[in-house]
Amino acid sequence: MTPIRLAIIEDDPEVRQMLHQYFGRQPEFACVIIADSAEAFLAELTDAIAPQVLLLDLGLPGMSGLEMLPFVRRRLPDAEIVIQTAFDDADRIYQALCGGASGYVLKNTALDQIKTALLEVMNGGAFFSRSVARRVLHHFKPTPTAQPTLLSEREHQVLLGIVDGLSDKQISTRLDVANATVRTHVRNIYRKLQVSSRNELISRAARGQL
Numbered sequence: 780m781t782p783i784r785l786a787i788i789e790d791d792p793e794v795r796q797m798l799h800q801y802f803g804r805q806p807e808f809a810c811v812i813i814a815d816s817a818e819a820f821l822a823e824l825t826d827a828i829a830p831q832v833l834l835l836d837l838g839l840p841g842m843s844g845l846e847m848l849p850f851v852r853r854r855l856p857d858a859e860i861v862i863q864t865a866f867d868d869a870d871r872i873y874q875a876l877c878g879g880a881s882g883y884v885l886k887n888t889a890l891d892q893i894k895t896a897l898l899e900v901m902n903g904g905a906f907f908s909r910s911v912a913r914r915v916l917h918h919f920k921p922t923p924t925a926q927p928t929l930l931s932e933r934e935h936q937v938l939l940g941i942v943d944g945l946s947d948k949q950i951s952t953r954l955d956v957a958n959a960t961v962r963t964h965v966r967n968i969y970r971k972l973q974v975s976s977r978n979e980l981i982s983r984a985a986r987g988q989l
Contacts, residue, residue, distance in 0.1 A: 848878030
């Protein structure tokens, strides 16, 4: 399998080295650009080493990660972007989503979970730390679906639980139904709303696309 070309843009030298060392040992990835700023990344970027996925810090010196997103979208329209940052305020998260990020993880996220996030977005999904998903969805509380007639009343209740960041078990407790019943409703919601994962559902809800 050809390794996924990864770029890491992180200004903290210890974090940058840790990420570089970890992903350098992962056979699924090839670290093609390691940069300490947006400007350094853009200066190093060429067609020959164009990354397929970026792990991007927001609090960069000079051009911020948020300011960098439009440049990435123009230069690398097919690349996926996962934000890794200490910032978890809803406004910044929402701006990153609107700027084209497919994932958003906090800096206390375990390395194996960051790897999962990168693989998830490369497979067409989305990935958010649970606390991040809950924060943005509560702040921008979306209408759970623009097509309410597609879902039954119970499916609608399960969908509310999903966008609230609850697990299947927590939803079953909230609704006082069996776990298996919740899983059936979740499958029906995925089918009716044409999504393939919880993260995709949360991502679309955060963008107001349901």
